[in-house]
Amino acid sequence: MKPVHESLAMPRESDPASFSPSRPCRLADVESFDFETDVIVIGFGAAGASAAIGAATEGAQVTLLEVASGNGGTSSMAGGDIYLGGNGGTPAQRANGFEDDTEDFYRYMMMAGGPDADEARTRLYADNALDHYTWLVDQGVPYRTTHLPGKVQAPGTGDCLIWSGSEIAYPFNQHAKPCPRGHLPEVVGEMGGRLLVDTLAARVTDLGVEIHYDARAVALIADGESRVHGVVVRIAGEHRFARARNGVILCAGGFVLNEAMMRQHAPHAARLxxxxxxAGNDDGSGIRMGQSVGGAAIHMDELFLTLPIYPPESHVKGILINEAGQRFTNEDAYPGRVAVHCARQVGNRVFLLVDAGIFEQPSEFSRIEIAAVGESWQEIEREIGMVEGTLVNTVRVHNQYAAKGEDPLFHKTSEWLKPLDEPPFAALACHLGEAFYPFFTLGGLSVKPTGEVLTADSDVIPGLYAAGRTCCGLPRSAEGYSSGMSLGDCTFFGRMAGAAAARKT
Ligand SMILES: Cc1cc2nc3c(=O)[nH]c(=O)nc-3n(C[C@H](O)[C@H](O)[C@H](O)COP(=O)(O)OP(=O)(O)OC[C@H]3O[C@@H](n4cnc5c(N)ncnc54)[C@H](O)[C@@H]3O)c2cc1C
Structure with a gap:
């Protein structure tokens, strides 16, 4: 274990205003602690709430610090979708005739995790996702057993089970039997995340966790050996020193609002x-605190990114082309995967080609505009300024195979294949920098499944844990992300980190 580097540590007689997440406060500089507990959790979103429950149920005394004036964080803005299955299926899966084999669930998750999928983490999650469903229900999260088929995103109907990833699409359908695994809580409107956090927060309160709002964690307290002993926290303008006998769990969200970190790690986001x-506090402070004591941050360039080409669902039968007039992906995959492939094209102009048979007005929030309408594809090609023959040939090849229910180039499933041969035709502008490509960060601290934070040499930093988007968890590849994976990871591995910190593993 490397010692805290002297230049990074707080000078003994320092100005308190200079506390920073990037510099640990030396234990030796703390004259006395203002409060003391077993486990300190930083951040009261889904990960923090689950970590607090996990630690308190193991009998630990827990203190939760939240910079905002209330709980929720970005979790409260979410649709509340949680990716669950395996072990034969959840009640909603079984009620709708889906028997979800754990190995299919595991293989899908491994593919979704990308080339550096975390095998141990994925195995633990796949084996225990059904138990996790039961845990969520036990905390009070209500689920129906209804299923909405087709392509839906956060429908806000109170129904439960949806296809929320690329399970049916190539290449995933080649390796794992498809099954819908997105589980939405029973609430009408789009506030599933709010309901989820409120439910978990009620449990946190019942368990007697001490909660401080308007409390910003500004620096970790560590000794010369990088063991974490607590946190410097600013409450009502005053710096307080909080000691954690067992450990500190960083659940402070990601870094999408930290311009310097985004420029450094994810400069490609500048195209969007x-x-x-x-929700306003994803400033990377949790990740920086972890790094300040030697924590490694991994996959910092990976973003969840999406392009809502549906609703309307019929547009999935359209084809996406880049500014060279070439197709580049199977449009029936999860829109997050499709968006990543859009963002990898040379040039910012991306068009979705549709015909009269499938056209509907794009949703207003998607900011997908009609770029050209014409009676022939030649007319569309001219109108959007493409090199003669490029777009026309792409549509010709697509139509030729789609008529036979085939897509030899990108393997779109036959359900979503249709020759685009019904005039009038249209090109819809899905341009980077113009259309709605919402994003958040997936990279973060390297952790064990227990949440223990690791150095670049894979040494555990004693006394330090992380969960949720402060760490790099199950969802770590933009191409593989499926809706529900972030909250699944936050709640399940939040619990694991809480329990591990309580047991001081
Ligand atoms: C519109 C929308 C819809 C989404 N839908 C889904 C979905 O359906 N399913 C899914 O899986 N994911 C979804 N997501 C993504 C998901 O909501 C987030 O990735 C996840 O909630 C992150 O949870 P977290 O606990 O890590 O962070 P957060 O929920 O953001 O919690 C972190 C908390 O830490 C606090 N904090 C930050 N810094 C400090 C500090 N220094 N000191 C003290 N407190 C601090 C913050 O104020 C915040 O309350 C959605 C996201 C959005 C925005």
Whole structure:
């Protein structure tokens, strides 16, 4: 274990205003602690609430610090979708005839995790996702057993089970039997995340967790060996020193609002309009605190990113082309995967081609505009200024195979294949920097499944844990992200981190 570097540590007689998440406060500089507890949780979103419950149920004394004036964080803005299944299926899966095998669930999650999928983490989650469903229900999260088929996103109807990823799409359908796994809580409107956090927060209160709002964690307190002993927290303008006998759990969200970190780690986001998804405090402070004591941050360039080409669902039968007039992806995958492929094209102009048979007005929030309408594809090609023959040939090849229910280039499933041959035709502008491509960060601290934070040498930093988007968890590949994976990871591994900190593992 490397010692805290002297230059990073707080000078002995320092100005308190200079406390920073990027510099640990030396234990030796703390004259006395203002409060003391077993486990300190920083952040009261889904991960923090679950961590607090996990620690308190193990009998630990828990203190929760939240910079905002209330609970929720970005979790409270979410649709509340949680990715669950395996072990034969959840009640909603079984009620709708889906028998979800754990190995299919595991294989899908491993593919979704990308080339550096975390095997141990994925195995633990796949084996225990059904138990996690039961845990959520035990905390009071209500679920129906209804299923909405087709392509839906946060429908806000109170129904439960949806296809929330790329399960049916290539290449996932080649390796794992598809099954819908998005589980939405029973609430009408789009506030599933609010309901989820409120339910978990009620449990946190019942368990006697001490909660401080308007309390910003500004620096970790560590000794010369990088063992974490507590946190410097600013409450009502005063710096207080809080000691955690067992450990500190960082659940402070991601870094999508930290411009310097975004420029450094995810500069490709600059191609997008400023549509970051955050409740306002994803400033990377949790990640920086972890790094300040030697924590490694991994996959910091990976963003969840999406392009709502549906609703309307019929537009999935359209084809996406880049500014060279070439197709580049199977449009029936989860829109997050589709968006990543859009963002990888040379040039910012991306068009969705549709015909009269499938056209509906794009949803207003998608900011997808009609760029051209014409009676022939030649007319569309000219109108959007493409090199003669490029778009026309792409549509010709697509139509030729779609008529036979085939897509030899990108393997779109036959259900979503249709020749685009019914005039009038249209090109819809899905341009980077103009259309709605909302995003948040997936990279963060490297952790064990117990939440223990690791150094670049994979050493555990004693006394330090992380969960949720402060760490790099199950969802770590933009191409594989499926709706429900972030909250699934936050709640399940939040629990694990809480329990591990309580047991001081
Ligand atoms: C519109 C929208 C819809 C979404 N829908 C879904 C969905 O259906 N399913 C899904 O899986 N994911 C969804 N997501 C993503 C998901 O909501 C987030 O990735 C997840 O909630 C992150 O949870 P968290 O606990 O890590 O962070 P947060 O919920 O943001 O909690 C972190 C907390 O830490 C606090 N904090 C930050 N810094 C400090 C500090 N220094 N000191 C003290 N407190 C601090 C913050 O104020 C915040 O309350 C959605 C996101 C959005 C915006």
């Amino acid at each position: 309009a400023p549509d970051s998804l955050s």
